[in-house]
Amino acid sequence: MIARLGAPVRVTSPAKINLHLAVGDLREDGYHDLVTVFHAVDLMDELVVSPAAQHSVRTPGVAGVPAGARNLAGMAARLLAKRTGQGGPVAIEITKRIPVAGGMAGGSADAAAALVGCAALWGLPPGRDALTEIAAELGSDVPFSLAGGTAVGTGRGERLVPVLSRATLHWVLAMAADGLSTPQVFGELDRLRAAGDPPRVGAVEPMLAALATGDTAAVAAALANDLQAAAFSLQPELRRTLRRGLEAGALGGVVSGSGPTVALLCTDPEAAAQVAAEMAGSGTCRAVKVATGPVPGARVVVR
Numbered sequence: 001m002i003a004r005l006g007a008p009v010r011v012t013s014p015a016k017i018n019l020h021l022a023v024g025d026l027r028e029d030g031y032h033d034l035v036t037v038f039h040a041v042d043l044m045d046e047l048v049v050s051p052a053a054q055h056s057v058r059t060p061g062v063a064g065v066p067a068g069a070r071n072l073a074g075m076a077a078r079l080l081a082k083r084t085g086q087g088g089p090v091a092i093e094i095t096k097r098i099p100v101a102g103g104m105a106g107g108s109a110d111a112a113a114a115l116v117g118c119a120a121l122w123g124l125p126p127g128r129d130a131l132t133e134i135a136a137e138l139g140s141d142v143p144f145s146l147a148g149g150t151a152v153g154t155g156r157g158e159r160l161v162p163v164l165s166r167a168t169l170h171w172v173l174a175m176a177a178d179g180l181s182t183p184q185v186f187g188e189l190d191r192l193r194a195a196g197d198p199p200r201v202g203a204v205e206p207m208l209a210a211l212a213t214g215d216t217a218a219v220a221a222a223l224a225n226d227l228q229a230a231a232f233s234l235q236p237e238l239r240r241t242l243r244r245g246l247e248a249g250a251l252g253g254v255v256s257g258s259g260p261t262v263a264l265l266c267t268d269p270e271a272a273a274q275v276a277a278e279m280a281g282s283g284t285c286r287a288v289k290v291a292t293g294p295v296p297g298a299r300v301v302v303r
């Protein structure tokens with residue numbers, strides 16, 4: 001395989017927050033059936049994909065992310081080449097803004113960006129459906145990182161239906177000092193359920209209704225995540241982070257996905273700036289960012 005000569009392609013890809021995450025029982029294949037509402041926010045990783053003599057992935061200045069073939073972005077480039085029989089080695093450089101192991105689909109965002117970037121570099125037809133199939137092979141969250149916006153995910157989270165949303169949501173993201181491993185958090189939920197069946201989040205409809213009407217307070221009231229109890233069990237200090245965010249004036253809050261990032265929903269950008277300032281000085285988190293959603297999925301940046 002020989003890479004086509006082409007100018008480097010720059011791609012952005014969003015983080016996600018699960019506004020609603022209902023987790024079913026453990027399946028035989030080791031996954032759990034989900035019903036989730038994904039929401040993409042403008043906290044973006046940025047990838048530059050260039051033709052090269054051999055595959056490489058670099059994430060300058062970021063610890064805890066594999067550099068080579070084990071990086072999800074590199075895996076995505078190889079899988080796309082394999083499935084299409086096109087393309088060749090690429091050098092991928094990632095500017096990482098999404099927290100690593102933060103429950104915001106950072107690795108999935110990079111995988112989706114690599115698919116879009118390589119497809120553009122290799123001159124493959126857009127074929128979003130084909131890309132989505134390949135995305136699902138790479139991870140449960142990758143199809144949503146491609147799609148972006150607001151969507152209901154079912155199956156392992158890879159089957160998507162777009163959601164009508166009139167809400168622009170303003171978030172404060174409280175990042176924790178240490179990450180959480182996604183399989184470990186699912187395992188902890190299984191353990192908690194075996195020990196006493198903690199309450200499960202209710203139906204998804206109130207969240208869908210709140211999004212359809214654009215009622216931010218109703219969205220805040222409907223935020224729910226079955227993995228939150230497991231994340232609290234593994235990192236008890238997250239309870240304090242969430243409580244502090246609500247005291248600071250957030251309308252509502254939830255652990256994002258498998259955590260440990262805590263997503264705090266605010267009335268407007270001014271309220272978000274105020275809550276962010278309070279959280280930054282609270283000593284309950286490592287770092288704070290503000291973000292807004294929904295935004296599109298992985299996209300080539302045209303300058």
Ligand SMILES: C[C@](O)(CO)[C@H](O)COP(=O)(O)OP(=O)(O)OC[C@H]1O[C@@H](n2ccc(N)nc2=O)[C@H](O)[C@@H]1O
Pocket residue numbers: 018021030031032033034036103105108138139140141142155156157182183186257258
């Ligand atoms: C927690 C979420 O972020 C919510 O959107 C996702 O469910 C996780 O998606 P992801 O990180 O892309 O996860 P994958 O790479 O597909 O799976 C990693 C591991 O998480 C667990 N896993 C993941 C998805 C799912 N529906 N059930 C699971 O039990 C499995 O142990 C799996 O081996």
Ligand SMILES: Nc1ncnc2c1ncn2[C@@H]1O[C@H](COP(=O)(O)OP(=O)(O)OP(=O)(O)O)[C@@H](O)[C@H]1O
Pocket residue numbers: 064065066070071072073099100101102103104105106107108110111141180182257258259
């Ligand atoms: N491009 C990448 N960015 C971040 N982590 C990566 C990447 N490629 C591989 N990894 C590995 O995947 C692990 C999980 O990283 P990631 O940041 O995707 O977690 P996450 O955001 O909690 O995932 P999710 O929300 O999809 O469950 C990391 O600890 C790292 O070892």
